[in-house]
Structure formats: structure tokens, C-alpha cells
Amino acid sequence: MRNxxxxxxxxxxxxxxxxxxxxxxxxxxxxxxxxxxxxYLNAVIEVNLQHTSHAEDWPHGLLLIWEWHSGIEAEHGEPDKGPVWQFAELKEDGSNEYPTELPVYGYASPAAVADAARKVISREIGAGHSFNYGRAKWDGGIIGDSWEQHAELDAACEAWGAEEAKE
Structure with missing residues (x-):
């Protein structure tokens, strides 16, 4: 398994x-x-809320999704270059709702991601309507700050993307 x-x-x-x-x-x-x-680079984190006070509202859990895109095909409707955080509610059958952008920086501090997840779980941040795919119902702006190692992470992602473009 490679790092x-x-x-x-x-x-x-x-x-x-x-x-x-x-x-x-x-x-x-x-x-x-x-x-x-x-x-593209991807991470999926499943938050299991079954044994918390939020079990009734989130019986199947929450997905947090992080992606970093090279931007190679942004002109063809693919995502722009860079990182983005999203969230989606899990369903009973293991599928999930349409992912919605989480209002944090792409390289958000871990504390900011946790704070935003709490706001999703409390329904302060909600998923957008089907005609507004990907947009959160939230007017509180960006939550938190960037990770203190964001420059190193960005450089590593860029190097990875350059290497992938060669293939």
C-alpha cells in the first residue's frame, strides 16, 4: 500500500x-x-453517530468527503483545480444523499472540519435543494481556518498531480 x-x-x-x-x-x-x-485524490470518513445523542437524527451516520482535483478537465465540466470538503447523510441501504459542499477551506484545519461537522449534525448546515446541487444551506461563511501544514500538503498534491499527468 503506497502513501x-x-x-x-x-x-x-x-x-x-x-x-x-x-x-x-x-x-x-x-x-x-x-x-x-x-x-484525483479522495478521502471518505464515515462518522458513526449510533452511540451518541444524535443517533435518532442520524441513524445511519454522516459521510465527510475530501477531494483534490488536478483541474485537467475543468473546462469540460469536471471540478476545478484544488481541494474541497463535502458531506452527505448515509441511508439505510449504505448509499448516501447527494454530497453537499462543506463551508470550510479545502485544506481546513482538522478542528474546523470537526466544528463544521457538528454544525451539520445539529442541522445548522443543511444540504441544498436538488436544483442547487452541492450548495449548503448556510449563511455563516467559511468555518475555521486552514491547516498549519496546508502549504506542504498543497505542494505534495501538486507534485502527485504532475506525476499523474505524465502517465
Whole structure:
């Protein structure tokens, strides 16, 4: 198993979530391929709320999704270059709702991700309507700050993207 540029970052976010009383389960990092044309970095964190005070409102849990895109095909409708955090509610069958952008920086501090997740769980931040895919119902602006190691992470992601573009 090879190390990916975002492994340490996602581990730090996982620790922050667990410390905040938001127990993580099934944390995965990967490099993914889309339509056979380009790769992107991905992380999925499942927050299991079954044994918390939020179990009734979130019986199947919450997904936090982080992606870093190379921007290679942004002109064709693919995501812009850089990182983004999203969230989605899990359903009973293991699928999830349409992911909605989490109002944090792409390289948000782990504490900011935990704070934003708390706001999602309390329904202060909600998923957008189907005609407004990806937009959160939230007017509180960006939550928190960037991770203190964001410059190093960005450089590592850029280097990874340059290497992938060669292939």
C-alpha cells in the first residue's frame, strides 16, 4: 500500500473528529480515476453517530468527503483545480444523499472540519435543494481556518498531480 499525499492530513482530521466526540469509522484515502481520463485524490470518513445523542437524527451516520482535483478537465465540466470538503447523510441501504459542499477551506484545519461537522449534525448546515446541487444551506461563511501544514500538503498534491499527468 503506497502513501498518498493526503494520508497524514486525513489522519489528523480523524483524530480531531474522534476527540470532538464524533466517532469515525471506515476511513479511506485513495487516488481515483474518473471516466478513464484523469485521476484525483479522495478521502471518505464515515462518522458513526449510533452511540451518541444524535443517533435518532442520524441513524445511519454522516459521510465527510475530501477531494483534490488536478483541474485537467475543468473546462469540460469536471471540478476545478484544488481541494474541497463535502458531506452527505448515509441511508439505510449504505448509499448516501447527494454530497453537499462543506463551508470550510479545502485544506481546513482538522478542528474546523470537526466544528463544521457538528454544525451539520445539529442541522445548522443543511444540504441544498436538488436544483442547487452541492450548495449548503448556510449563511455563516467559511468555518475555521486552514491547516498549519496546508502549504506542504498543497505542494505534495501538486507534485502527485504532475506525476499523474505524465502517465
Amino acid at each position: 498518498l499525499p493526503h494520508d497524514d492530513y486525513i489522519e489528523a482530521v480523524t483524530v480531531a473528529l474522534d476527540t470532538a466526540g464524533l466517532p469515525t469509522e471506515d476511513v479511506r484515502t485513495d487516488d481515483c480515476e474518473t471516466r478513464g481520463t484523469y485521476c
